[in-house]
Amino acid sequence: MEQKTNVQEVRAPYLWEALLSFLALIVIMSVGIIVFEVDPHIPMFIGVMFAALMALKIGYKWAQVEEMMITGISRAMQAILILAIVGMMIGIWLLSGTIPTMIYYGLKLLSPSIFLIAAVLICSVTSLATGTSWGTMGTMGLALIGIGQGMGMPIGPTVGAILAGAYFGDKLSPLSDTTNLAPAMAGTDVFTHVKYMLKATVTAYVIALVFFGVYGFNFSANGEVDTTQITTLVQGLESTFNINPILLLPPVVVIGAIALKVPALPGIALGAIVGAVLAPIFQGNLAIFNGDGELVHTGVNFGDILLSAKEGFVSNTGVESLDGLLSTGGLMNMSGSILMTIIAMMFGGIMEFTHQLEVIVNNITKFVKSGPALIIATELTCVASNVTMPEQYISILIPGRMYAESYRKAGIHPKSLSNALESAGTVTSPLVPWNTCALFIGNTLNVETIVYAPWAVFNYTMPIVTILFSFFGITVTKMTAEEQAKADAGELV
DSSP states (O other): OOOOSOGGGOOOOOHHHHHHHHHHHHHHHHIIIIISOOOSHHHHHHHHHHHHHHHHHHTOOHHHHHHHHHHHHHHTHHHHHHHHHHHHHHHHHHHHTHHHHHHHHHHTTOOGGGHHHHHHHHHHHHHHHHSOHHHHIIIIIHHHHHHHHHTTOOHHHHHHHHHHHHHHHHHHOTTOHHHHHHHHHHTSOHHHHHHHHHHHHHHHHHHHHHHHHHHHHHOOOOSOOOOHHHHHHHHHHHHHSOOOGGGGHHHHHHHHHHHTTOOHHHHHHHHHHHHHHHHHHHOTTOEEEOTTSOEEEESOOHHHHHHHHHHOOOOOSSOHHHHHHHSOOSTGGGHHHHHHHHHHHHHHHHHHHTTHHHHHHHHHHTTOOSHHHHHHHHHHHHHHHHHHSOOHHHHHHHHHHHHHHHHHHTTBOHHHHHHHHIIIIITSGGGSTTSHHHHHHHHHHOOOHHHHGGGOHHHHHHHHHHHHHHTTTSSOOBOOHHHHHHHHTTOOO
């Protein structure tokens, strides 16, 4: 961005000024989230105001500060559009029975003899289908804890298995907001990002499966296994939706779009369209409820598709935990994530174009001499963000903007950055007791972080695998001349 100002009026920021901008954000975010338990949006905006004041102190005019914020937002516009379309698609997939069908078949995988592996697989399917680790833990997680207690399984390994599946799905699902935010911050697209994450993510996932398989095999349970909660969820799905394998076609279409390198927006939109076509065909007897829980009519029509795409789906299976998972989706339910992205990019825009980010990153990267070292620096920054600014989104948004330029200058593909962001920012959030993710787990599953953290194998293995793979060139990829030209022009790679 061109700075239309007299050079003598604007100076380079001092390191202490840049650090003070971040310190203000850290303090405000920490107090707001930990002490007052508020959403991060307003504390983040206060941090934006502080960064703007620092920009004025450095010598920029207010008109320039506004331009910085707008430019920052524009760089995340593709992610914002994807989040909006994903929200609409989730509402449609719920209405059509696509997501309920995915959950149904996931629950059918449960086998008491391999309880922990089954827990990982069930949560993986649910999280992949819904794109939410929180929703998965709050529903499937609760049911699995009940079963685990019934068979005498310690709660630590049970929660560890739940986290492995929930975060594996959250990390790879194109429906997940973090999976869309990470590539937007790095400068690549969501499909490239998901494909690039597969090797390291699947490796960590297999390690977790082997660990829980061995532990579960060696564990001898006393008494009968109580599968009542799983049975209740299955019956709730069967009694409400028409479950049919054909309803798996929409996610197959999206996966096919990824394989064929279709751009993210039309690929996801195509999945939503297929779901919309299937909805009235397969859910002709579905009871449609409004937001107040009142029955509107039976059978899906075009108006229901439009309303679910905008407001989300309202589930009324009679099973409270299941309704909590399935009553979601829609454009309006994505507004929180979209607004958080906008506000964070306002902060990132100011910090970037006033060169405050550059000052901080230069002091960090002057010790970084290789691609693996850059991956390590990125992941450590993500972990530090989860500790000091205890919100998962922030651990992706801020480090993403901090290091994007360093990766570009080093000729490293932005998918290497987006992978590092998710490999540390997304999965380490539940390991920090005061992080919003850990607080959610504590409140939902009634277990303290110190109890389940040693068993969160996938969560602490993931960043380690990414670092180790970077030394073999698996998680560090150089850009081609064409890709470098695109990156230099500010285009997605």
